[in-house]
Amino acid sequence: KRKLNQQLASTTLADDLQWNDVLLDLLLSLLSLPNQLIRKSVENSFSAFIFDITESGLQSMVEVLQQTIDNQDEDEDDEDDEDEDEDEDSSDDDDEDDDDEDVNMDDNEDKDLQFSLENSKRASMDVDEDDEEDDSDSDLDDEAMFKLDAMIAAQFQMRRQMNKKRRLEDLLHFKFRVLTLIEDYFKLASASANILDLIEMILAAILSSNSPGNQIEAEVLDNLTKIVTKTLTKCQIDSKSLAEINLDKAFGILDKAMNYITHINPKKREMAPTVEVIAHYILKLFSEIYRETSSCPKLEDIVKVYGIALDRFFVHQKKCVLKRDFFVKSSQSIPECGVQHVAKLASLVSSSRNDYLKVEASELMRHAFSLADKGSQEVKEKLQQCISKDKAVFTNYLANILSDFP
Numbered sequence: 001k002r003k004l005n006q007q008l009a010s011t012t013l014a015d016d017l018q019w020n021d022v023l024l025d026l027l028l029s030l031l032s033l034p035n036q037l038i039r040k041s042v043e044n045s046f047s048a049f050i051f052d053i054t055e056s057g058l059q060s061m062v063e064v065l066q067q068t069i070d071n072q073d074e075d076e077d078d079e080d081d082e083d084e085d086e087d088e089d090s091s092d093d094d095d096e097d098d099d100d101e102d103v104n105m106d107d108n109e110d111k112d113l114q115f116s117l118e119n120s121k122r123a124s125m126d127v128d129e130d131d132e133e134d135d136s137d138s139d140l141d142d143e144a145m146f147k148l149d150a151m152i153a154a155q156f157q158m159r160r161q162m163n164k165k166r167r168l169e170d171l172l173h174f175k176f177r178v179l180t181l182i183e184d185y186f187k188l189a190s191a192s193a194n195i196l197d198l199i200e201m202i203l204a205a206i207l208s209s210n211s212p213g214n215q216i217e218a219e220v221l222d223n224l225t226k227i228v229t230k231t232l233t234k235c236q237i238d239s240k241s242l243a244e245i246n247l248d249k250a251f252g253i254l255d256k257a258m259n260y261i262t263h264i265n266p267k268k269r270e271m272a273p274t275v276e277v278i279a280h281y282i283l284k285l286f287s288e289i290y291r292e293t294s295s296c297p298k299l300e301d302i303v304k305v306y307g308i309a310l311d312r313f314f315v316h317q318k319k320c321v322l323k324r325d326f327f328v329k330s331s332q333s334i335p336e337c338g339v340q341h342v343a344k345l346a347s348l349v350s351s352s353r354n355d356y357l358k359v360e361a362s363e364l365m366r367h368a369f370s371l372a373d374k375g376s377q378e379v380k381e382k383l384q385q386c387i388s389k390d391k392a393v394f395t396n397y398l399a400n401i402l403s404d405f406p
Contacts, residue, residue, distance in 0.1 A: 051192060053194070061181060065220055067175075182202075182227060183231065185198060186228075190237075191241050205224075207256065207260060209271070225271065232280075237285055237288045239292055242289050242293075250282055254279055255301075257275045257279040261276055262322065280329055283330055287334055299334070303340050307341055309322060310327065314361065317356075335375045339375075346393050347393050
């Protein structure tokens, strides 16, 4: 909450101040409060201007998921607690003063007399207690004093730990509320071109989730991946917004996603399925652009990235998390991915190092021919070009197939 307030204060001094960024910061600040009514009000307000949220606003929400509590925040929290205690004490004193003013003069005289008598008794008791404390203090040696210091230090340390635990719980709940806003954005603004900005930020957060300073709690990361997987799998692409799509940004997301799932260590494959969903969504986006405009400016780059993943799968199969299903889905979105690599697949049918990979290559090649048969005339022509270019490879492939027959 403090960081959001500091960000809001700095934003108000900026020259490029935008109302939607300020409003979102205010909503996030309110969302940190543990109040269900406020939370519902924030969610309704967020939905009302969801199409006006800028890239900076989306970044603010993702940064909340990466927030941590450091020692400086703990010290500031202790100071805030002390200030709150002092405020409560001062407010109590003010209330007592107000109550005294409402009492009549006669009652005050009686209370003053009674108060003076009680004070005299307390004074005599305090003198006796002070004498006893002086006697007890005089009996404490250095060893006892050191033990007392250790007990006091332990009490302070316990308080700091309790404050940190409470703040961690509050921050975790705050992140879950922000995840609700992110899910609403995916559902309601999926047709917006800004959806790519959010996907790019989330992908960056996932890729850096294991690096120091950017670690996200396991519960938060698990819910985030579920939201991304669920919404992008069912997300419908609006053809009206295709003209607003930044193709360079879209391909950059695809390149990062493909590079991650191609080279990720199988022992750290937890995030791979979500990243695969992101890659398939971008391929689906390019497929819609290709279908609507009959052209795809990034087609050659996409085919190249697909080929790199294919090489990784067949050369380093034990160290690769990809499966045949990934390549099948990818080529269904962009048929050229499978068609333009049929020569490579034909070669792998006979040259792969084990029978499993030979079968995988044969199935992928069969799928590529099926796509060409059902595809456009342009796809069929590209398949014919590939066959004509590498006749020797296909002749050897057919010879191996015929040799299996008696």
